[in-house]
Amino acid sequence: MDFFDTILTLSLAVCGGGLAWRAWRWSRFSLERPAPGVGARLGGLFRALVSRLGSRDLWPTLLSLVKDVGLQLHLVGRSRQRWLMHACIFLGFMPLLLFHAMDGVISRALWPGYEPTLDPWQMLRNLCGVLVLLGLGIALVRRLRIKLLRRVSAGGDWFALALLAAIVGSGFALEAVKILSPSVFERMVADYLPVADEQEIEALQAYWAVEYGVVFPDAAPYPEELVAAGAAIDEFSCASCHSPTTSAFVSYPLSRALQGSAPWLDRIRADEIFWYLHVLLFFFGVAWLPFGKLRHVLTTPLQLLVRPRATQAPPRGEDRAVRELARGFGLDACTHCGVCSVHCSVAPVFSVLGNATILPSEKLRALQGLDSAGSASTALAVLAEGSFICTECFRCTELCPSRIDLQDLWLASKQDLALREQAEPHGLMVRRTAAQWAAFFREFRPGREQASSFTEPGRPVNLTDRREIFWPCIQCTTCTSVCPVVAVADDPVQELDLTPQQIMNLLRMGLKELALGSRMVWSCVTCYKCQENCPQGIKVADVLYELRNIAAERLRPGIKTNPPRADAGEGA
Amino acid sequence: MRYAYFPGCKIPYHLPQYGQATRAVCAALDIELLDVEFGCCGYPVRHNSFEASMFAAARNFALAAKAGLPILTPCKCCFGNLRHALYWLRESEPLRGAVGALLGKEGLRLPRLEEMRVVHLLTALDQGVGLEAIAAKVTRPLSGVAVAAQYGCHALRPGYVTGFANPLSPRIFERLLQVAGARTVDWPLRLECCGNPLWGKNDAMAAKLAARKLADAEGAGADLLCTACTYCQLQFDVLRERLPDQEAASQAPPSMLFPQLLGLALGLSGGAVGLECNRTPALQVLQGLCGKVP
Numbered sequence: 001m002d003f004f005d006t007i008l009t010l011s012l013a014v015c016g017g018g019l020a021w022r023a024w025r026w027s028r029f030s031l032e033r034p035a036p037g038v039g040a041r042l043g044g045l046f047r048a049l050v051s052r053l054g055s056r057d058l059w060p061t062l063l064s065l066v067k068d069v070g071l072q073l074h075l076v077g078r079s080r081q082r083w084l085m086h087a088c089i090f091l092g093f094m095p096l097l098l099f100h101a102m103d104g105v106i107s108r109a110l111w112p113g114y115e116p117t118l119d120p121w122q123m124l125r126n127l128c129g130v131l132v133l134l135g136l137g138i139a140l141v142r143r144l145r146i147k148l149l150r151r152v153s154a155g156g157d158w159f160a161l162a163l164l165a166a167i168v169g170s171g172f173a174l175e176a177v178k179i180l181s182p183s184v185f186e187r188m189v190a191d192y193l194p195v196a197d198e199q200e201i202e203a204l205q206a207y208w209a210v211e212y213g214v215v216f217p218d219a220a221p222y223p224e225e226l227v228a229a230g231a232a233i234d235e236f237s238c239a240s241c242h243s244p245t246t247s248a249f250v251s252y253p254l255s256r257a258l259q260g261s262a263p264w265l266d267r268i269r270a271d272e273i274f275w276y277l278h279v280l281l282f283f284f285g286v287a288w289l290p291f292g293k294l295r296h297v298l299t300t301p302l303q304l305l306v307r308p309r310a311t312q313a314p315p316r317g318e319d320r321a322v323r324e325l326a327r328g329f330g331l332d333a334c335t336h337c338g339v340c341s342v343h344c345s346v347a348p349v350f351s352v353l354g355n356a357t358i359l360p361s362e363k364l365r366a367l368q369g370l371d372s373a374g375s376a377s378t379a380l381a382v383l384a385e386g387s388f389i390c391t392e393c394f395r396c397t398e399l400c401p402s403r404i405d406l407q408d409l410w411l412a413s414k415q416d417l418a419l420r421e422q423a424e425p426h427g428l429m430v431r432r433t434a435a436q437w438a439a440f441f442r443e444f445r446p447g448r449e450q451a452s453s454f455t456e457p458g459r460p461v462n463l464t465d466r467r468e469i470f471w472p473c474i475q476c477t478t479c480t481s482v483c484p485v486v487a488v489a490d491d492p493v494q495e496l497d498l499t500p501q502q503i504m505n506l507l508r509m510g511l512k513e514l515a516l517g518s519r520m521v522w523s524c525v526t527c528y529k530c531q532e533n534c535p536q537g538i539k540v541a542d543v544l545y546e547l548r549n550i551a552a553e554r555l556r557p558g559i560k561t562n563p564p565r566a567d568a569g570e571g572a
Numbered sequence: 573m574r575y576a577y578f579p580g581c582k583i584p585y586h587l588p589q590y591g592q593a594t595r596a597v598c599a600a601l602d603i604e605l606l607d608v609e610f611g612c613c614g615y616p617v618r619h620n621s622f623e624a625s626m627f628a629a630a631r632n633f634a635l636a637a638k639a640g641l642p643i644l645t646p647c648k649c650c651f652g653n654l655r656h657a658l659y660w661l662r663e664s665e666p667l668r669g670a671v672g673a674l675l676g677k678e679g680l681r682l683p684r685l686e687e688m689r690v691v692h693l694l695t696a697l698d699q700g701v702g703l704e705a706i707a708a709k710v711t712r713p714l715s716g717v718a719v720a721a722q723y724g725c726h727a728l729r730p731g732y733v734t735g736f737a738n739p740l741s742p743r744i745f746e747r748l749l750q751v752a753g754a755r756t757v758d759w760p761l762r763l764e765c766c767g768n769p770l771w772g773k774n775d776a777m778a779a780k781l782a783a784r785k786l787a788d789a790e791g792a793g794a795d796l797l798c799t800a801c802t803y804c805q806l807q808f809d810v811l812r813e814r815l816p817d818q819e820a821a822s823q824a825p826p827s828m829l830f831p832q833l834l835g836l837a838l839g840l841s842g843g844a845v846g847l848e849c850n851r852t853p854a855l856q857v858l859q860g861l862c863g864k865v866p
Contacts, residue, residue: 393581
């Protein structure tokens, strides 16, 4: 087995192992209890594929794959720039993969006269490479210029861009130094013109130096007759496999730029160096495929095949196992392109609270680790805060270029988090009595995690700590008597701990902690009747809001100490 | 009339018929709605963080000011929170500073106070289009239908913040219903809260408040409940199936969105205002009272 076969086998083995690992995860990932078994999932997958690829649905399915996956037509109307970026990378790289990397298998079978150095293939290879680089350039500029995107871009995103650029770049470099190289010329002559005499070789050299750009060490002006003689030999021996190198419209100018260093490049055999580099980088990409974001080329079509077609209607009565599979595929189909986060309705909340899992792209990554998260872990509490802040506005789902059913993921993961005893502050507060909370908050010191960033006193509007605000309160009980929550409570003292006017009285005495955990504060329906009707103009409902804010801030899961960007995580 | 259209977060997925009906009615009455990619109004997150809520709201004002348009929203909670933001931005210099700094990071600027304008759909119809202009376009008055107007707290109170209507005795909703030909009923709890803000926080209380209002509207002889707020409609229509006493809930008047009702009066079809999406049988009630609705 030679080097090429070894590295090919090795990279395919790693890739296959990675895919098997992914499949194992898909067989387990679940946001509903009880999790559907492996058998049910396989059966569901089979049924879904049969129904989608069955005779009646086959054409719409294929059409949707071509339109949504291949051409991404749904992007054209939304963002030409993003469409162009993806189209360039995808439509540039795929032909390179199929017809260049796998030319021995595909191109030679399709076109009997195929040679990589013949046009149109030589020219098209350059064109595809340019397209990929153009797409990568747009991606890079977007990640650098869109502030929020830059903030959430992680190592894996830069790595994927760099790897693709390096594969294409090393390909151009390889072609350029091969054009320059006399050693390559000599090897070809030895292989294809074994019986040529020295005069013939000299003539061919002259022709190749002038017409094809090979830089020979004794580069003197070649006489015209010699070049003409070379042309005849070229026509007879070389031209059937070689188009003019100028049609390699990137590599050829690159070779001209490197002309000065040609002797040195030939001495170190740069053609071989770049060949190894190009091949190694490519096979590294193959091995890395299941582990990095480029796996979306497999997972996006997969999840499109199994996810419910209608995004609007909440799925009803549909195969649970298939739904879980679609979720697993969906998580792995994310390219971390960040479009969801850039357009997220609650992104401004992220700007203030700094919890990255408020943003869909980061929440999705956190969900990938949900299975292994311990129920008491900070990571789970952070994810819960981010998840419950989501307003389910549906925009990310509409915008996702991979067409992941994000809305379904968010709705299901909120339920899953609730089963893991995570809750909004309201849900946490009712787990203890007002007296217990009072004791907790009286003793409350910012924990180690919060110590450096505890900003409670810095609130721009502070009503509760200013006792003078409550001095005008005459305890007339108007707020309490108009309160609809008090009105529907069978026994207000039992159900609510305190009435609104009692809370105002506690604040007048500076006893905020006693009020924080009272169920009146957490049962306030925010109808503002108390505030509207207060004869002394006290902002009763705003005060209750502020008390909830204070408790919520104190219960936050050590979030502000985390830098407001994605955790490193896996390179996706 | 041109407005920057602010549907809020819940309409696109949870109540698309409200968006559909609002657009249909606005188109019929020559109100031009411009789509701006707004964010959350900040209302849902106000329980967690005042600053986050105010920044989210102010960012929307900045976007609308950039488009040079006032905001129009059909949601009373969005309207209320935007008005709250306006109030506190006017009151608090530190808040203006903090919000302005955050906006600056996004390349936006905090608009001048007079540039921050938001109206609720009902106000745009009542003040902007005007009752006479609407009446002139009513082709199918909903005569004989008794409607209970559900006001919605967050637009109404506190009046000095929202400036929507007289908070103790508003008439705007009744005026508009009457223009559509309906008969309005006075019901004791018409200004009370629908209870929706407590779903997911205190479900029992949320259900109690809703049931109490439904019983009150029914007792006042209403055929229909009419809402002009995303959350009120979610509460009385979509979430009604969660009320513990389903028998009482199913007997209470169905709930309908105001632009759905007005749209029908303007001659639009039930499909054009998304009536088939309603869970409670508003369409059937209307058909029983006014005959065939197209």
